[in-house]
Amino acid sequence: MDFAFDARTEELRVKLLAFMDEHVYPAEAVAEEQRDGLASPWETVPVVEELKAEARRQGLWNLFLPDSEYGAGLTNLQYAPLAEIMGRSPQLAPTATNCAAPDTGNMEVLTQFGDERQRKQWLEPLLAGEIRSAFAMTEPEVASSDATNITTHIRRDGDEYVVTGRKWYISGAMNPDCKIFIVMGKTDPDGDDIRRQQSMVLVPRDTPGVTVKRAMRVFGYEDHSHGGHAEVIFDDARVPASNLIGEEGGGFAIAQARLGPGRIHHCMRLIGMAERAIELMCRRAASRTAFGKALAQQGVVHNWIADARVTVEQLRLLVLKTAWLMDTVGNKGAHTEIQSIKIATPRAVVDILDRAIQLHGAGGVSQDFPLAELYAGARTLMIADGPDEVHQRSLARRELKKYL
Missing domain, CATH: 1.10.540.10 (Acyl-CoA dehydrogenase/oxidase, N-terminal domain)
Structure with a gap:
């Protein structure tokens, strides 16, 4: 490597x-x-x-x-x-x-x-930054950590699909530039294979029956960078059958293909968030005095900064190894490492940000520094793209399989 x-x-x-x-x-x-x-x-x-x-x-x-x-x-x-x-x-x-x-x-x-039409109509304007989009999978009524639980129904009716369901924390949906939803639902809810019941369809925002009901806050933040997070209702929303992505029953596999790169991208950015936190910690420690000594002379502050640096260096190497494996043996071959970074990185970065907030005192929880908002984003990533416990369960099973 x-x-x-x-x-x-x-x-x-x-x-x-x-x-x-x-x-x-x-x-x-x-x-x-x-x-x-x-x-x-x-x-x-x-x-x-x-x-x-x-x-x-x-x-x-x-x-x-x-x-x-x-x-x-x-x-x-x-x-x-x-x-x-x-x-x-x-x-x-x-x-x-x-x-x-x-x-x-x-x-x-x-x-x-x-397909070619879908790329022309939606991919090209997204690549140009002319529109935004949303991915509608998570639902409030079921434990969406298990994607086979989703209840949104995608029913074929002649040359159309009819989408009915309730989604929430749909990132990007509050942005008025969000023009298209990729919606995951069940086309075959009674199918024998629970991972072949789901499909994905493209649903334009202006489709009759689509209602962006309300914004969902994250630790009180509205998260403007993603275009917010929304609760979205699909009430017999009809789209052409040609809006199906891939094939019927392929939704679960597409979701897995989508989430693998997404998880490592989040971890990459989290390391940058940790680096920003370390920089802010050092600047704060060098500029503030308490009880007759600069914060930069306090032993506990030394420990926080040193531990943060060691943690970031460890995480970076694991993320780089994961990226290298994804490039050389594919996402399946890097499954263990993808899950490892998804578990380790948000958890460690939350701890670094927590120390940085502590060092900043009241300023750390205020809007005058980015730390509180960074903390909210990092903490959320212990849930998003699969909660830690789901990845721990899968990772442990794979390890135990060698011995059972």
Whole structure:
């Protein structure tokens, strides 16, 4: 395993670091000010459009997509350090570079499983950053950690599918630029194979019967970067049968294909969040005095910073190993490592952010520093894309299988 940056990765790293320093970090405060003046909190603030134009001009666009026809053609190993850099400003940087969830996963689904018409109608405007999208899987009435539980019904009626169900925490759905939902539901609820009961269909937002009912907060935050999270009702929403993605019964497999890259992308960005936290901890410790000594001279602060650095270095190596395996043996071959980073990274980054908040005192839980919002995002990732316990269960079973 060789994790040294190749020439292309290093070139993009240098450009992206400069882009962050010159454009993204200064835009964080501007975005907050502009949001106060919007008619709706879910509209895209003007500075984001400016960042997108600049990122595209510099070639920092669609870096996440390994398909060279549609994206940058980077491997997971090449993309990992770039996603880490974006993670330092998760509210702006991923959107500015068109590398933000849930659009990234949806673009990957359309690239891999969409037909020519679907790609033309929905993938191309997503790649251009002209529209946003949402992925509708999670439901409030069932334990969605087990995706076979979903109850949304997708019924074939002649040349149409009729979608009926209730979804929530549908990321991106509050953004008025969100024009398309990828909806997972059951086309064969009584089928013998519980992993072949589900399918995915494309449902345009303006389809009669689709209602974006309300915004769902995350620890009190509205999470503007993703276009919010919504409860969405599908009440006999009719779409053409040609809106089916792949084949009937293929929804579960498509979901698994989508979530693998999504999980490592989240972990890459989480490491960037941890790096931002360490930087803020060090700056705070160097600038504050308590009980006659600088915080930077306090032993407990030394421990927090040292432990954070060791943890980040360990996590980064595991994420890079996972990226390398995904590139060399595929997602199935990297299953253990994908689950390992999904368990380890959010948990460890939450702890680092917690220490950073503690070091900042009241400022740590305020809106004057990004730490509280970073904490909310990191803590949520212990649930999103499969809760830790599901991954622990699967990982333990695979380990035990060697001995049973």
